[in-house]
Amino acid sequence: MDASPVDVDLALVGGGGAASLVLAALDRHDLTGLRVAVVDPVHKRGQDRTWAFWGTPGTDLDPLLSASWSRVEVVTPAGRRVLSLDPLRYAMLRSGPVYDRAAAAERRLGVVRIGAPAGALRDDGHRVTVHDPHGRVLVRAGWVLDSRPRPPERPGRTTWLQHFRGWWLAADRPTFDPDRAVLMDFRTPQPARGVSFGYVLPVDDRYALVEYTEFSPALLTDAGYDAALRGYAARLGLDLAALRLREVENGIIPMTDGPFVSRPSPRVVRLGTAGGATRPSTGFTFAAMHRQADQVARALAAGRPPVPAPAYPGRHRWLDAVALRALDRGHVGGVEFFARLFDRNPPERVLRFLDGTTTPAEELAVMRSTPLLPMTGAVLGDAVDRLRARLRRGPAPGGAAEAGPGGSVGPTGGRTG
Structure with missing residues (x-):
């Protein structure tokens, strides 16, 4: 160079x-x-x-795309739901x-x-x-x-991790259903603090990504991820001795x-x-x-500065903070929280909500489907924590502002995001 x-x-x-x-x-x-x-x-x-x-x-x-699906499954201990995503689709991209x-x-x-x-x-x-x-x-x-x-x-009031391990499994005979993905399967053992689920993304009937995911504050050991995946594969009825492990994927994503x-x-x-x-x-x-x-x-x-819009509206970051607080403090169980979202809303609304592209009216409908009293407690607790944090920091002209239900985060003179 x-x-x-x-x-x-x-x-x-x-x-x-x-x-x-x-x-x-x-x-x-x-x-x-x-x-x-x-x-x-x-x-x-x-x-x-x-x-x-x-x-x-x-x-x-x-x-x-490696594959895409117009139908997905959400599985809880109470049963299995097959959701039509039309007009959306769930897609996998390597x-x-x-x-x-x-x-x-x-x-x-x-x-x-x-x-x-x-x-x-x-x-x-x-x-x-x-x-x-x-x-x-x-x-x-x-x-x-x-x-x-x-x-x-600066550190969040709640800091979790999405951490996962996935196995790319190949079979010699038809084993997977290529017409639908398993989006969330909550029949995995649940951590003491957090929520876990498995999912299956089939490329075809003989090749799929089978993954174990946790939303929780702490990581597992390598042996812990492998044990969780073996248990989930057994739950799916997969004979690992008859399958070939082609690749292993690991990931850690901040949730804060x-x-x-x-x-x-x-x-x-x-x-x-x-x-x-x-x-x-x-x-x-x-x-x-x-x-x-x-x-x-x-x-x-167009000759404008290359500054994109905020990834998510300020009200969504507030909703995220409340949801994380409710899960972290045990106000609501993770399986119950997600199961109610899918049980009480059209699938397309839930998916767009999780992706941050819903309207305020749709978000109110989603909020009404969550456990009311526990989530109200989380809202109040979040408001108190925000006030305390603001009083500790004092006014900060030119710094980043805290996001609230109608606010956004962004430095002075810049586009918020």
Whole structure:
């Protein structure tokens, strides 16, 4: 790499899923005149993760999907429900095609790739300099999109993790139902504090991802995840001795009401989990990243700053904080909470609520379907905690504001997110 800094219009710091979606969106909007650089010591390739999300068919992602389903199952100890998602669909996307598409976009756009780790970003309000960890300037850019993982600005009142392990299992004979996915199967042993479930995403009748997931404050050991998966496979009637384990996937996603600042300085925008794209109550991230990548490209194509809208409305972050508090304090059981959501609402409404795209009227309907007294207690407790935190911190002009039912989080002078 040349020792002299690169001058570009846009620098992507971090080259994972969020940056890959941005590159594809820039290419889709034919922004070939834009000078772009990617700063990341690792050039992502191959299968290192699987994203599952819901949305409407007919998007740019359709050619990349491994599978999609118009029906899913939700299973509780009380029974099994098969839900029709029309007009939505639940889809599975592996990382390999996303990275391949981004690499092709890089070539067409003439992107400069800098294979070095990024350190500090220095923003003078006109240009941003991207430094390496030793202070050397790597890039000067008009705008920086930073997708490097980072913790929230300050600890949340509730901090959980979505943590999981999945096995890609192959069979020699028809074993799985390719027409429907198991979205949540709550017949797994429930942790003392939290909620667990299994799910099954079949690519075809002989190949599927079988996964065990927990929403809880603490991780399991490797042996704990494997034991949970063996138990869930037995619950499904799968003979593991007759199946081949092709791949293992692990993941840890933050579930916290701590604020993530999406615009830390005038010309730096954070994407991915660091920019608030992860829904705190569910861990879903991909759909928000995809929406924001398209917003970035549309803005640049129109000559506007590449600042996407907030990933979720402020009222959703408040609802997430209340739900996390209710689960964490034991006001409501996790299985009961999710079972009631699906029992008392149309599936399409629940899925859009979990993804953060419902209207206020729909959210009121969803709230009415949850246990009233426990959730009221969680609302009051959350309000008291917010007040105490605000009194401890005192007024903070120019800082990030706390999100409430009608508010949003964002630094002074920037777009909220």
